[in-house]
Amino acid sequence: xxxxxxxxxxxxxxxxxxxxxxxxxxxxxxxxxxxxxxxxxxxxxxxxxxxxxxxxxxxxxxxxxxxxxxxxxxxxxxxxxxxxxxxxxxxxxxxxxxxxxxxxxxxxxxxxxxxxxxxxxxxxxxxxxxxxxxxxxxxxxxxxxxxxxxxxxxxxxxxxxxxxxxxxxxxxxxxxxxxxxxxxxxxxxxxxxxxxxxxxxxxxxxxxxxxxxxxxxxxxxxxxxxxxxxxxxxxxxxxxxxxxxxxxxxxxxxxx
Amino acid sequence: xxxxxxxxxxxxxxxxxxxxxxxxxxxxxxxxxxxxxxxxxxxxxxxxxxxxxxxxxxxxxxxxxxxxxxxxxxxxxxxxxxxxxxxxxxxxxxxxxxxxxxxxxxxxxxxxxxxxxxxxxxxxxxxxxxxxxxxxxxxxxxxxxxxxxxxxxxxxxxxxxxxxxxxxxxxxxxxxxxxxxxxxxxxxxxxxxxxxxxxxxxxxxxxxxxxxxxxxxxxxxxxxxxxxxxxxxxxxxxxxxxxxxxxxxxxxxxxxxxxxxxxxxxxxxxxxxxxxxxxxxxx
Amino acid sequence: xxxxxxxxxxxxxxxxxxxxxxxxxxxxxxxxxxxxxxxxxxxxxxxxxxxxxxxxxxxxxxxxxxxxxxxxxxxxxxxxxxxxxxxxxxxxxxxxxxxxxxxxxxxxxxxxxxxxxxxxxxxxxxxxxxxxxxxxxxxxxxxxxxxxxxxxxxxxxxxxxxxxxxxxxxxxxxxxxxxxxxxxxxxxxxxxxxxxxxxxxxxxxxxxxxxxxxxxxxxxxxxxxxxxxxxxxxxxxxxxxxxxxxxxxxxxxxxxxxxxxxxxxxxxxxxxxx
Numbered sequence: 001x002x003x004x005x006x007x008x009x010x011x012x013x014x015x016x017x018x019x020x021x022x023x024x025x026x027x028x029x030x031x032x033x034x035x036x037x038x039x040x041x042x043x044x045x046x047x048x049x050x051x052x053x054x055x056x057x058x059x060x061x062x063x064x065x066x067x068x069x070x071x072x073x074x075x076x077x078x079x080x081x082x083x084x085x086x087x088x089x090x091x092x093x094x095x096x097x098x099x100x101x102x103x104x105x106x107x108x109x110x111x112x113x114x115x116x117x118x119x120x121x122x123x124x125x126x127x128x129x130x131x132x133x134x135x136x137x138x139x140x141x142x143x144x145x146x147x148x149x150x151x152x153x154x155x156x157x158x159x160x161x162x163x164x165x166x167x168x169x170x171x172x173x174x175x176x177x178x179x180x181x182x183x184x185x186x187x188x189x190x191x192x193x194x195x196x197x198x199x200x201x202x203x204x205x206x207x208x209x210x211x212x213x214x215x216x217x218x219x220x221x222x223x224x225x226x227x228x229x230x231x232x233x234x235x236x237x238x239x240x241x242x243x244x245x246x247x248x249x250x251x252x253x254x255x256x
Numbered sequence: 257x258x259x260x261x262x263x264x265x266x267x268x269x270x271x272x273x274x275x276x277x278x279x280x281x282x283x284x285x286x287x288x289x290x291x292x293x294x295x296x297x298x299x300x301x302x303x304x305x306x307x308x309x310x311x312x313x314x315x316x317x318x319x320x321x322x323x324x325x326x327x328x329x330x331x332x333x334x335x336x337x338x339x340x341x342x343x344x345x346x347x348x349x350x351x352x353x354x355x356x357x358x359x360x361x362x363x364x365x366x367x368x369x370x371x372x373x374x375x376x377x378x379x380x381x382x383x384x385x386x387x388x389x390x391x392x393x394x395x396x397x398x399x400x401x402x403x404x405x406x407x408x409x410x411x412x413x414x415x416x417x418x419x420x421x422x423x424x425x426x427x428x429x430x431x432x433x434x435x436x437x438x439x440x441x442x443x444x445x446x447x448x449x450x451x452x453x454x455x456x457x458x459x460x461x462x463x464x465x466x467x468x469x470x471x472x473x474x475x476x477x478x479x480x481x482x483x484x485x486x487x488x489x490x491x492x493x494x495x496x497x498x499x500x501x502x503x504x505x506x507x508x509x510x511x512x513x514x515x516x517x518x519x520x521x522x523x524x525x526x527x528x529x530x531x532x533x534x535x536x537x538x539x
Numbered sequence: 540x541x542x543x544x545x546x547x548x549x550x551x552x553x554x555x556x557x558x559x560x561x562x563x564x565x566x567x568x569x570x571x572x573x574x575x576x577x578x579x580x581x582x583x584x585x586x587x588x589x590x591x592x593x594x595x596x597x598x599x600x601x602x603x604x605x606x607x608x609x610x611x612x613x614x615x616x617x618x619x620x621x622x623x624x625x626x627x628x629x630x631x632x633x634x635x636x637x638x639x640x641x642x643x644x645x646x647x648x649x650x651x652x653x654x655x656x657x658x659x660x661x662x663x664x665x666x667x668x669x670x671x672x673x674x675x676x677x678x679x680x681x682x683x684x685x686x687x688x689x690x691x692x693x694x695x696x697x698x699x700x701x702x703x704x705x706x707x708x709x710x711x712x713x714x715x716x717x718x719x720x721x722x723x724x725x726x727x728x729x730x731x732x733x734x735x736x737x738x739x740x741x742x743x744x745x746x747x748x749x750x751x752x753x754x755x756x757x758x759x760x761x762x763x764x765x766x767x768x769x770x771x772x773x774x775x776x777x778x779x780x781x782x783x784x785x786x787x788x789x790x791x792x793x794x795x796x797x798x799x800x801x802x803x804x805x806x807x808x809x810x811x812x813x
Contacts, residue, residue, distance in 0.1 A: 011394060119356050143356055146398045151626070157590050158627040161619045162687065163611045163643025180639075183629035187673065191625065192351055198305075199352040199409075201314050202344045203365035203416065207336030210370045214363035214377060295706040296678045347704075401576045428703055431575045431732045432774035457706055460735065460777055496708030501735070501777040501799050508803045514810055523780030530806060531788060 003074075006067035006110040009117050016058035021116045021124040023223035030230040031108035035101050037241050041093065042250050044100040051107045060114045067110070068103065075099045093254035118142040123217055132211055144196075148189065155184045257327055258283035259420065259451055260307060264321035266475075267302060267311055276302040278475040279321065284453065284468075286419070289446045291462050291483070292455045294472035295496050300455045303472070304424045307453060308342035309335045326419060340369060343418035347425040349405035353397040358389055358408055361397075365416040376415075383411040387441065403434025410441060420451045428457070435461065460500035463487065464521040471497060484519035502526040540566040540726065541587065541695065546596035548582055556582040558750035559596070566694075569717070569727045571737040571758065574747035575772030580730040583747070584697050587728075588613040615644055618693035622700040624684035628672040633664060633683050636672055637690045644691060658690040662716070678709050689720075696720055697728040702736050714740050734762065734776050738797045746771045763795040778802050785809070 016024070035047055055064050082095035116124075122135040156166065159180045166177055240246075262282040268275045277299050284290055292300050305311040309330040312319050323330045326341045346352055355361045359380050366376045384390060387407050397405060406426060413421065423442060427435035443465040446452045456462045463469065469486040471479040473495045479486045486492070487503045502520040509516060516533060520526035541564040548557040556579045564570060572580050585591040586598050589610045598605045605613060621627065630636045637658060641651045659665045662682050667675065672683050681701070688696070696717075702710050710733075717740065721727050731737060737744060737758060744761040746754040754767045761767055763779045775783075782796035785805060792805050 117356070119360055139356060140354055143354060143397065146396075147350060150398075154621070154623070155626045157585065158619075158621050160590060160610045161588055161614050162627065162640035163614060163645075165609075165611060165643075180627075180629050184626055187629075188623075188625045195346065195348060195351040196354060198310055198314060199344075199346055200354055201335045202308055202310065202339060202342075203412065204336040204339035204368035205364075207334070207339065207368050208370045212367050212370050212373050212376065214359065214367060214373055214380065216373075295708060296704070297676055403576065425704070431772045432734060433575065433772035435732075436774060461774075496706060496711075498707030498710070498735075501802075502781070504799050505778075505781075505802055505806065508799070509806060512807060514807060523777040524784065526781050526802075527784030527788075530785075530809075534810065 003067045003070035003106075005070075006064055006106060007113040010060060010063060010114055011117075012059050012115075014057060014059045014115070016054065016111070017115045019115070019226060020217050020219050020223040021112075021120045022128065022217070023219065023226045024112050024116060025124070026227050027230045028108050028112035030234045031111070032105055033234065034237055035104035035108060037237060039094075039097055039101070040246070040251050040253060041097050041100060042252055043246075044097060044104055047104050048100065048107070051104060051111070054111055055107060055114075058111065058115050060110075063114070064107065064110065067106075071103075071106070075102070078102070090253055090256055092256050096254065120217065123213065123215070126213070127217055133206065144192075147192075148185075151188055152181065152185055155181050155188070158184075257324060259286045259326060260284040260453075261324040262306070262321070263324070265306065265323050266318075266320040267306065268318040269302075269315060270317045272317070275318075275475050277306065280475075280477055282470070282477060282480070284451065286451050287446075287449055289443070289452045289465055289467045290454070290470060291459070291466040291468070292453060292470045292472060293457060293459060293497055294478075297474075298472040298495075299475040300472055301424055302475075304344060304422045304453065304455060306330065307420065307422050308344045309333060309338040310344070336368070339365065339418075340416055341418055342420045342422055343413035343416055345406075345410055345413050345421070345423040345426045347428055349402055349409050349429065350397060352409040352412065353405055356396055357394065358384065358392050358411075361408055361412045362415045365412060369416070379415050379417075383415055387411045401434070403430050403437065406430060406434070406438055407441070410438065414445070418450075420453065421445055422453045424455045425457070426454075427461075439465070457498065459483075459487070459498065460502075460522075463500050463503075464525070471495065483521060488519065540564060540601055542599040542602075543583075543586070544597045544599065546583075546586060546593040546598060548579075548586070548591055548594050552594075555750050557586075557593075560750070560752055561596075562745065562752060562755060564726060564728070567721065567724050567726060568743060569721045569741050570729070570743045570745060571741035572728065572730045572745045572747060573732065573734075573737065573761075573771060573773055574753075577749075578747040578771065579750040580747055581699055582750075584619060584699060584728070584730060587695070587697055588617040588619055590619075611644060614693070615691060616693055617695040617697060618688035618691055620685050620688045620696070620698040620701065622703060624672075624677075624680040627684055627687065628680060631671045632669050633672055633675075633686075634659070634668040636683055637687045640687050641690055654690045654692065658686045661689070662686045677704055678706075681705070693725070695726040695728065697730075699730045700732070701729060702731055702733045710736060734774060738762065738776055738778075746773065748772075759795050759797040762797060 038044055055061055078099055079095040082098060083091045086094055088094045118139050122139040125135040126132055164177055164180055260283065262280045265277055265280045266275055267277045292303060294300055302311055305315060306323050307325055312331065313335045325338060353361055355364055362380045362383050363376050366379060387410060389408060389411060392400060392404055427438050439462060442452055442454060454462060463483045466483050469483040470477055471486060471491060479489055479491050487499050492499050500521055502522055502525060505526060506516055506519055516529050518529050520529050543560050543562050546557050546560045549555040560583060574580055582591060586593060589605055589608060592606060600616060628636055630639060634655060637655045638651055641654055659668050664682060664686055672680055701713055717727050741758055744758040745752055746761050746767050748771045753770055754761045762776055768775050776797050778797050778799060781802050782792060783794040785792040786794040789809060796802055
């Protein structure tokens with residue numbers, strides 16, 4: 001699952017990291033939609049040639065490369081299956097384009113998730129009008145996922161020491177073996193949730209209507225510029241795609 | 257009226273068939289350092305919850321009598337209303353850290369109460385400095401040790417500027433040095449005027465700071481007084497309280513007719529007192 | 540009987556937890572492992588029954604490399620009791636909980652019920668045998684978890700932080716039980732922060748810091764050594780503080796005393812000597 005790392009925030013200081021999450025969200029959505037506009041190899045390659053420098057600006061090329069190599073198995077799979085099963089004219093060319101589109105889509109969103117701290121994300125949601133309780137629930141999920149994972153491992157260890165063999169036996173036995181893991185995990189989580197609730201309650205969670213925030217996100221000139229560029233290029237490309245014919249070199253494809 | 261007042265307070269949790277607190281009468285004055293101890297299930301945790309209103313506002317159940325904290329009845333005020341008066345630190349540090357970094361964590365309480373952001377920023381910086389948390393600023397709670405987590409939890413509680421700090425076994429998951437650091441922080445707060453209520457099993461490490469020791473058993477207060485008096489009572493053996501080793505030595509010497517003029521709470525105390533006796537005798 | 544030979548382990552291959560640990564534990568020993576959080580104590584325990592395998596080095600049990608055996612096989616010899624009982628309890632009665640492990644490890648019906656009854660009685664849990672573990676108090680749940688391991692009657696019993704959240708009386712009861720296990724010839728290994736508990740019940744102490752063993756020897760020698768105490772985030776025992784204070788006044792008093800009765804007799808001697 002290492003390809004998911006590309007959606008994980010990395011603590012870094014870069015031009016991209018410093019942008020407001022809302023402007024980055026607009027950019028990511030625009031980039032993703034552009035990748036859905038085209039189904040030809042050349043435009044998708046051009047898109048990638050825009051995406052890669054952006055990821056480079058976010059100082060995350062290495063992580064991106066690692067994730068993509070994790071994805072390579074899936075891509076080979078897509079290419080083989082589509083080439084064999086697809087009914088389009090040039091199945092191989094089509095599969096390559098499909099894979100490029102997948103990479104472009106992932107890269108667009110990774111640009112967002114790599115550079116937006118979960119706290120910023122929830123703050124952005126709050127400032128876009130989402131209720132604090134909901135936005136906070138999301139950031140709390142981020143907070144406790146690693147804890148839960150650790151707990152799951154501890155439980156597995158405890159049960160293995162009592163003779164539960166998690167990776168032995170037929171499917172039925174394996175499913176049965178999940179019970180000694182899941183039940184304690186649920187119970188431990190409920191106990192934990194209660195104690196977290198106590199702690200939050202004691203610190204006035206939900207106490208007053210006018211909750212304040214230590215930090216507010218600010219839209220800077222850079223952010224406006226990014227939104228403007230994103231929206232304008234999107235409109236332009238939609239126009240190109242639907243009202244102008246693509247020049248032949250753009251719709252070039254492999255002959256098979 | 258004292259800062260904390262329990263008047264014939266009884267409480268039974270929903271679904272339980274015995275009283276967690278039985279007609280507790282207690283008053284704590286501003287500035288006291290109270291240590292509460294007793295065997296498991298004696299009602300210490302319920303007592304803590306009653307001081308900040310978690311009992312009866314969050315944990316519901318049968319109630320009789322009243323608790324007043326800073327003249328406010330916990331029956332009539334929500335936990336959030338009490339949050340600025342009583343700060344509660346819990347046993348498990350990781351369950352008290354609900355955000356993803358130290359600044360947010362410290363700001364969480366004041367934000368909830370609608371404190372002005374500039375004021376919150378001031379408190380955050382002050383507490384980060386006071387508790388030595390600079391190096392943790394950018395860390396995910398998951399990456400911190402238990403002792404570090406508990407220090408952050410302390411800071412987050414103090415950010416509400418409470419009059420009373422209640423801590424329910426805050427060091428039981430920590431190694432001795434981290435524990436000592438947390439206890440020293442609590443003692444420091446008390447010296448600055450904070451009223452402290454600390455629940456702790458290990459009296460050998462906290463008795464020296466306390467101005468008052470309360471023992472509980474089966475929901476009732478069974479002893480209440482200065483630690484040097486309470487620790488000599490037979491009730492300690494009866495309900496299974498582990499007394500500090502220095503007190504143990506004092507008692508043994510006393511039974512052999514060697515009387516020390518003071519009850520020592522720590523090893524250092526014992527050496528000092530013994531030395532005074534010997535020097536006095538030889539003079 | 541247990542032998543670790545230069546054991547290295549790093550989580551995810553990145554975060555070193557053990558950095559070359561070698562040690563020997565004999566049959567019937569009673570030993571405490573101390574050190575700060577993250578020193579590698581729990582990681583060490585997990586190597587004993589194969590939950591973790593050394594990335595470098597070897598773990599031997601009775602002279603045989605444990606890499607040949609599965610966790611389940613090793614668990615019959617080495618019982619691990621965890622800090623949090625809720626990590627293993629999942630059935631709706633105390634009895635079933637104890638039977639579960641025994642059945643997994645392949646004991647026959649009769650043996651299972653025999654051992655279950657024996658263990659329940661030993662830990663004073665017989666009256667709770669049909670209760671659901673989830674309705675019990677924290678201390679009782681801890682005892683149920685302990686029972687589920689004891690029922691296997693392992694030759695080596697290893698406990699991770701057994702005293703956390705236990706009051707003085709529960710600790711005493713636990714200590715008595717461990718002493719008894721030890722007298723039966725079983726090896727007892729405890730990971731703990733509880734200094735007084737170690738002083739009273741464990742003759743040998745292993746102090747760890749950052750994945751290596753800093754000291755291994757007689758408990759009073761280890762815990763009265765200020766350098767080790769500092770390095771492993773421990774604290775000097777109260778009686779040792781007294782001994783060190785007395786030592787400065789009267790050099791003939793050993794600064795390494797740890798027990799109440801030792802201090803008592805020194806004080807009586809000094810007071811009488813005037």
